[in-house]
Amino acid sequence: MSKVVKTILSPIRLVIGDKAADALIGVALVVAGVVTGNFALIGAGISIASGALKKGPPKASPADRSRLISTIDPRTPRKIVFGTTAMANDIRDQEFTGTGQEYLHRFIVVASHAVDEISQITFDDKLAWTLAGGVQGEFVGYLTVAPILEGNAGNAINISARMGTTRRYTGLAYVHLRFKLTGNSKKAESPFSSAVPSRITIEGNGIAVYDPRQDTTAGGSGAHRADDQSTWTWGTHARNPALQALTYLLGWKINGILAVGKGIPPRRFDLESFIDAANICDESVALDAGGTEPRYRTDGVFSEADDMGLVLGQFAASMDARFYDPQGRIAVKCMVNDLASPIASFTAADILGAVQWTPFADLGENYNLVRGTYTDPSPNSLYQSVDYPEQYVVSVDGIDRILTLDLPIVQSASQAQRLARRTLMRAKYGGGTLSCEMQATAWRCEQFAPIELTFGPLGMVDKVFRVEEIETRVDGTVPIVLAVEDERIYDWDAEDLPPVDAIATTPYVPGNSPIIQGIGQASIEIIAPPNQNINVDYAGDPLTGQFSRTLKPIVFQGGVDIRDDDNVSYSITPVGVTATVNNIAADPEKGWITVTAGGSGYIDLTVTIDGIAYGPYRIVFTRLDGVATASSPKFGTRSTFATISTTSYVEMFTPITVTVAGSETVTMTAPLEYNISDTVNASAGLDAKWQRSPAGAGTWTDLAAAVIGSDSTWLAIDFSGEPGSGSYPDTDSPAAADYDYRMVGRLDINFGTPDLNVFSGTATVIVT
Numbered sequence: 001m002s003k004v005v006k007t008i009l010s011p012i013r014l015v016i017g018d019k020a021a022d023a024l025i026g027v028a029l030v031v032a033g034v035v036t037g038n039f040a041l042i043g044a045g046i047s048i049a050s051g052a053l054k055k056g057p058p059k060a061s062p063a064d065r066s067r068l069i070s071t072i073d074p075r076t077p078r079k080i081v082f083g084t085t086a087m088a089n090d091i092r093d094q095e096f097t098g099t100g101q102e103y104l105h106r107f108i109v110v111a112s113h114a115v116d117e118i119s120q121i122t123f124d125d126k127l128a129w130t131l132a133g134g135v136q137g138e139f140v141g142y143l144t145v146a147p148i149l150e151g152n153a154g155n156a157i158n159i160s161a162r163m164g165t166t167r168r169y170t171g172l173a174y175v176h177l178r179f180k181l182t183g184n185s186k187k188a189e190s191p192f193s194s195a196v197p198s199r200i201t202i203e204g205n206g207i208a209v210y211d212p213r214q215d216t217t218a219g220g221s222g223a224h225r226a227d228d229q230s231t232w233t234w235g236t237h238a239r240n241p242a243l244q245a246l247t248y249l250l251g252w253k254i255n256g257i258l259a260v261g262k263g264i265p266p267r268r269f270d271l272e273s274f275i276d277a278a279n280i281c282d283e284s285v286a287l288d289a290g291g292t293e294p295r296y297r298t299d300g301v302f303s304e305a306d307d308m309g310l311v312l313g314q315f316a317a318s319m320d321a322r323f324y325d326p327q328g329r330i331a332v333k334c335m336v337n338d339l340a341s342p343i344a345s346f347t348a349a350d351i352l353g354a355v356q357w358t359p360f361a362d363l364g365e366n367y368n369l370v371r372g373t374y375t376d377p378s379p380n381s382l383y384q385s386v387d388y389p390e391q392y393v394v395s396v397d398g399i400d401r402i403l404t405l406d407l408p409i410v411q412s413a414s415q416a417q418r419l420a421r422r423t424l425m426r427a428k429y430g431g432g433t434l435s436c437e438m439q440a441t442a443w444r445c446e447q448f449a450p451i452e453l454t455f456g457p458l459g460m461v462d463k464v465f466r467v468e469e470i471e472t473r474v475d476g477t478v479p480i481v482l483a484v485e486d487e488r489i490y491d492w493d494a495e496d497l498p499p500v501d502a503i504a505t506t507p508y509v510p511g512n513s514p515i516i517q518g519i520g521q522a523s524i525e526i527i528a529p530p531n532q533n534i535n536v537d538y539a540g541d542p543l544t545g546q547f548s549r550t551l552k553p554i555v556f557q558g559g560v561d562i563r564d565d566d567n568v569s570y571s572i573t574p575v576g577v578t579a580t581v582n583n584i585a586a587d588p589e590k591g592w593i594t595v596t597a598g599g600s601g602y603i604d605l606t607v608t609i610d611g612i613a614y615g616p617y618r619i620v621f622t623r624l625d626g627v628a629t630a631s632s633p634k635f636g637t638r639s640t641f642a643t644i645s646t647t648s649y650v651e652m653f654t655p656i657t658v659t660v661a662g663s664e665t666v667t668m669t670a671p672l673e674y675n676i677s678d679t680v681n682a683s684a685g686l687d688a689k690w691q692r693s694p695a696g697a698g699t700w701t702d703l704a705a706a707v708i709g710s711d712s713t714w715l716a717i718d719f720s721g722e723p724g725s726g727s728y729p730d731t732d733s734p735a736a737a738d739y740d741y742r743m744v745g746r747l748d749i750n751f752g753t754p755d756l757n758v759f760s761g762t763a764t765v766i767v768t
Contacts, residue, residue, distance in 0.1 A: 057372075058313030060408045063088065063303035064375075068383060070108060070200045076303075078112035080248065080260040081173075081206030083239040083299025085375070085411065086383035087111055087118070089200060092174070093167060097160050104179040104196055105159050107167060112260050112304070113252045114150035115173040116205035116234035121145065122382060123197040142190050144178040147204075171254030175202060201382045206299075208232040209240070209247045212271040213278060220275070226250060226266035241298040241409075242277035242332055245315040245323075248302070249330060260304060270331035280334040281319055286494040287414055291663040291733060295319075295418075296334075300375065300409030318410050320422055324447050333448040335422075337490035339464050344444055345452040352437045352477060357458055361431035368395040370424045372405040374416040381502035388416040389497040391424045403427070413499030418492055425489040432484035434465065442478035445470055450485060526607055527554040528617035534599050542599070551593040551619065555607060562609075564590035569608045576601020577621050599623045633658050634767040636741075641672075644686065644745050652688065655740035656765040657695050664767050666732040668703075670743060672761035688745040695738035703732055741765045 063079055072091045079088035087110035094106045110118065121129040127136045129145045148155055151169035157176050158165045179192045210232045214222030225231045229252060237243055246269065251261030281296040296319040302311050312323050320335045360366065371390035375383055385408065395401065405423055410416050434453070445451060445467050452462045465482035472478055529551035534542055553570075555563040562568055570591050572581045577598025582589050593603065600623050604616035636656035644650055660666060668690050689706040693699050743763060 057403065057405050058317045059310050060406055061300075061302045061306045061310060061314070063301045063306070064408045067301050068199065068201060070106070070198050077305040078260050079109075079301055079303050080113060080252070081111040081115060081204075081301050082209075082244045082248075082409070083297070083411075084205050085203070085299035085301065085377065087115070087173075087202045087204055087206065088301055089202060092169065093163075095160060095162060100182070102180060102182045104181060104192070106177045106179070106196075107157075107169070107174055108177065108200070108202065109169060109172050109174045110202050110204065111173040111206060113171065113173065113207050113254070115207065116149070116238070118147035118149065118173065118175060118202065118204040120201075120203040121175070121177075122201040122203075122379075124199045125380075125382070127379075138191050141184050142180040142192060144176075146176040148174050148176070171259060205234055205238070207238070207247065207252060208234050209238040209243050210250060211237045211240075211243050211278065212246075212275050213237075215271075218271045218275075226269070226271070229253065237278070239294075239297045239299060240278050240281045241296050241315050241319045242274055242281050242321070242334070244298060245312060245332065246271075246274045248311060248315075262308060264330065268329055270326065270329040273331035273333065277319070277321060277332045277334040280336060285414075285418070285492075287663075288494045288496045289498070290665060293412060293414065293663070296415060297412060298409040299377075299411050314407075314409050317405070318407055318415075318419065320419060322448055326447060335448075335490075337487055339450045339485055339487055342450045342452045342464060343446065344442075345454070345462070346438065346442070347454045348456060350438050350441050351455070352439055355434065355436040355455075355457075358433045361427070364401065365427065365431065366396075367401045367403040367424060367427045368393050369400050369402045370405050370420040370427075371402065372407060372416075372420065374407045374410045374413060376413075376499075376502055377411045378502055384502075386413075386500065386502060388413045388420065388499060391417065391420040393424060393428060414496035417496045421492060421495070422489060425486075425491065429486035429488050430484050433468065433481060434484075435479075435481045438478045438480055440476040440478065442470070442480055443472055445478070445480065451482070453482065524609060524614065525554075525556040525559075526614055526617070528605055528615075529553055529593065529619050531620040531622070532595075534621055534623050542597075547596050547598075549595040551595065551603075553591050553593075553605060553607065553617075555591065555609070557609070564588060567610050571606045571608070573604040573606075573616070574598070574601070575603075577603060579603055581605075593619075636765045638763045639761070644747060647747050649687075649689075649744040649746045652743045652745045653763060655693070655742040656763075657738060657740050658765055658767050659738050660734055660736055660767055662736045664733075664736075666734070666739070666741070667766045667768065668730055668732065668741060668764070669766075670761065670763040672763070686745055687748045688743050691742055691744060692732060692734065693740045693742075695740050697740075700742070700744075 063077075067079075067086050067089045070089045070091050072094070076090050079090065081087050090109045092107050092109050094104065097103045097105060117131065119131045120127070123139070126138070128139045128143060129135050131147070135141075135143045135145065146157060148157075148169070151172050151174060153165070153168055153170075156165040156168045158167075159176075159178075179190075179196050181190050181192050181196075183189045183193070208229070210226055210229070211220070211222075211224055212218035212226070213220040214224040214233075214237070215226065216222060217225065223231050224233070229250075232247070248261045249264045249269070250266065251258050251263035253259060253263075281294065283295045284292040285295050286292055298315065298318045300314070302314075315321070316323060322333045322335070324331055324333065369390060369392045371387065373385035374388050376386040377383055385406070388407075403423065405420055407416050407419060410419070447467050447470050450464055450466050453465055454461050454463070464485050466485045467480065468483040469481035470478065471480075532549065532551075534546055553563070555561070555568060564586060566585055568591070569583055570581045570593075572579060572593060574595075577595055579593055579595040579598075581593045582591060584590055591607075593605070595603075598621060601621050603619045603621070605619065606613055606615040607617070608614070636658060638653035638656060641652050642650060644652070658666065670688075670690075687706040690703045691700040692703055693701065
C-alpha cells in the first residue's frame with residue numbers, strides 16, 4: 001500500500017489507471033486533503049481546456065467610458081449601442097457660423113446604426129434637453145438640438161456653404177447641437193460664453209434587436225427574420241442580453257455593407273438555444289425592497305475595435321451564460337438550477353482508461369469575496385461606474401481572496417449582486433473537475449448539461465457534474481471534462497442589499513460663493529442664503545411648518561454690515577416658488593426674502609450696490625419626496641360614504657384614481673366606525689372589501705375576501721385588514737397603469753331596511 005500526501009493549499013490531481021482503479025474498490029480516497037490508496041500516478045489522458053466555467057472576469061470595452069466625454073478622434077471605431085443607456089459621443093464635425101462666430105455647431109454621432117430614440121441630453125450635471133420638453137433651464141435661447149435617428153439625404157442639416165447638405169452620416173444616428181456663445185441682450189451672458197461642455201451625456205434607446213421568439217420561421221410567432229434587419233424591432237426584448245448577443249453576431253448593415261457586429265449568417269446559429277436563454281433572462285426575480293425585476297438585462301456600448309471575445313465575455317458574465325458551438329453552430333446556455341434532472345447517469349463501466357480528478361480549484365481561485373462595479377443610470381451618477389454591495393463568505397483559512405467582477409453593461413445593482421453571489425458560490429461549492437475518456441454511451445451528453453456519476457474508486461455515488469467539455473470521435477471514444485456542480489450555487493431569495501446612492505453634486509454658481517471685489521479702498525462680500533429642502537406629503541403638499549420661510553442674505557463692505565444701507569437694493573426672480581423681498585430703506589429686515597409657497601424650483605437673487613449689480617445668486621429649492629400631480633395622482637382619500645340597505649354589494653364611495661408606475665406599491669387603508677340602527681335584528685353587521693379596476697373601465701376585481709364586522713352598535717374596524725385575521729392584504733402591486741380603487745359593502749343579514757347606517761373615518765389610497 002502506498003500513500004500520497006498533498007497539502008490542502010493546492011488542488012489534488014489523481015490520475016487512475018485501469019489496474020490501479022480495480023485495486024481501489026472500497027478504499028476511502030480523500031480525507032481532509034490526505035489521499036491514500038494503491039494506485040499509480042500517470043499523465044493526464046486529456047487536458048482541461050479554458051472552458052467557459054473557468055474563465056476569469058471579462059474586460060470592459062473602452063467605448064463604455066469614452067461615451068461620457070465628447071471627443072474629436074478621426075480614427076475612432078464605429079460604435080454599437082444596446083438597450084437604454086448613455087450613447088456614444090463621437091464628434092465627427094464642428095464649425096463656427098454667424099456674425100463674429102457667435103454660433104458653434106457640433107455633429108455628434110451616437111451610434112453607427114439606426115436607433116429607436118434619442119431622449120435626453122445632460123451637460124455636466126445639468127439637464128439641457130429632453131425629447132418631450134425641448135431645451136431646459138438656463139440653456140433656453142442658447143441651445144438648439146436636432147436628433148437624427150438614421151441619417152440620409154433627406155434629413156441632412158445644412159449650416160453653411162462649406163459642406164452644404166453633404167453631412168448625411170448615412171445610416172448613422174447623430175445629434176446636431178448649436179451653441180450660441182453670445183448673450184441675447186447687452187446685460188445677458190451665454191452659459192457657453194466661457195466654454196462649451198465636454199462632459200455630455202446623450203441618453204436614448206439603441207439598436208433594434210432580432211428576437212427568434214417573434215420569428216415564425218425559427219419556431220416563434222411573428223414577422224422577425226434573422227436575415228432581414230428591417231423586421232427587427234425595439235421593445236422590452238431589446239434589453240435582453242441573449243438577444244443582444246445574437247444581434248451583435250448577426251451584425252447590422254448600411255446599404256448592404258456590414259457596419260457593426262460580426263455578420264455571421266443565420267444558418268450558423270442554434271436559434272433554439274437563444275430562445276431558451278432569452279426566456280431565462282425574462283424571468284421575474286423578487287427584490288428585497290418588494291416588487292420584481294427581469295432576471296437579466298443589459299445596456300451599453302461596444303466598438304468595432306473590441307475583440308469578439310471581449311463582447312461575448314461581457315454578455316456571458318451579465319447573464320451567467322456560456323457560448324459554445326455544438327455541431328458547428330453557435331449556441332448559448334444560461335446557467336440555471338437544472339441539477340435535479342440530469343440527462344444521463346454513468347458508472348465506472350462507462351469510463352475507458354485513466355481518470356484525472358481535481359477535487360477543487362487552485363487556492364488562488366478559491367475566492368471568498370467578490371466585488372466590483374456596475375453602471376449607475378441615475379441622474380446623480382449619469383452612467384458612471386459605481387460599486388455594488390460586495391458578496392462575502394468566511395475564508396476557510398482566515399485569508400481573504402478577492403475577485404474583482406466589473407459589470408459595465410449591467411445597470412441594476414440587484415442584478416449585479418446576484419451575478420456576484422453566483423460567482424462566489426461557484427468558487428465555494430464548485431471548482432472540482434474530472435476528465436477522462438468514456439465509451440460511446442456518452443454520446444448522448446450535451447455540453448453544459450448536468451449528469452450523474454457513480455465511481456467507486458473515488459467514493460462517488462450519483463455525484464452531480466456539469467459537462468464542461470466534450471468531444472466525439474469516429475472510434476467511438478468520448479473525451480469529456482466534467483465540472484462539479486451544487487444546488488447551493490443557485491440559491492437566491494431576495495437577498496439584495498440597497499446600493500450606495502449617488503449624491504447630487506453641488507454645481508458651481510459664482511453668486512452662491514463669498515466674493516471679494518475691490519470698490520475703492522473697501523471690499524464687497526456677499527453670502528446668499530443656503531439651498532432649501534421642502535418636505536411634502538404623499539399628495540405632494542408641503543407638510544405643516546414648511547412655510548413661510550425667511551431667508552437672510554449677508555452683505556458686508558470692508559467687514560461692515562451694509563445690508564440695510566440706502567445704496568443697497570435687492571431684486572429676486574422666483575421660479576417654482578412664491579416669494580417677496582424687502583426693500584424698505586433703513587428697515588432692519590431689509591434684504592430678507594419671505595417664501596410663502598412652492599416646491600422644486602429656485603430663487604435668483606441680485607444685489608445692487610452703488611449702481612453695480614452682483615449676482616444673480618441662485619437659491620435652489622428641492623422636494624424631498626415624490627410629488628403627485630393632476631396628471632399622475634399618487635394619493636386620494638374619501639370621507640363621505642353611501643348608505644347601505646341591501647345584502648348585495650354596493651359602492652361605498654366615489655372611486656379613487658391613481659397612477660401606478662413600474663415597481664410601485666398601492667397601500668389601501670380604511671379605519672372606519674359604523675352603526676346600523678334596526679329594530680328587527682340586532683346582530684346585523686357590515687361586510688366590506690376593496691376592489692380595483694383599470695381607470696374608467698368599470699371592470700372590478702376583488703383584491704381579497706371581505707372583512708366582516710358584527711353587531712348593530714357602533715363598531716370600529718379597519719377595513720384594510722381585520723386585526724389578527726391575516727385574511728386581507730393592505731397592499732397591491734399591479735402593472736404600470738392608471739387604476740380606480742373603491743370599497744363595496746353589504747349587510748350580512750337580510751333583516752329589512754335599516755333605520756340608519758353611519759360611517760365615521762377616512763378611506764385612503766397611497767402609491768409609493
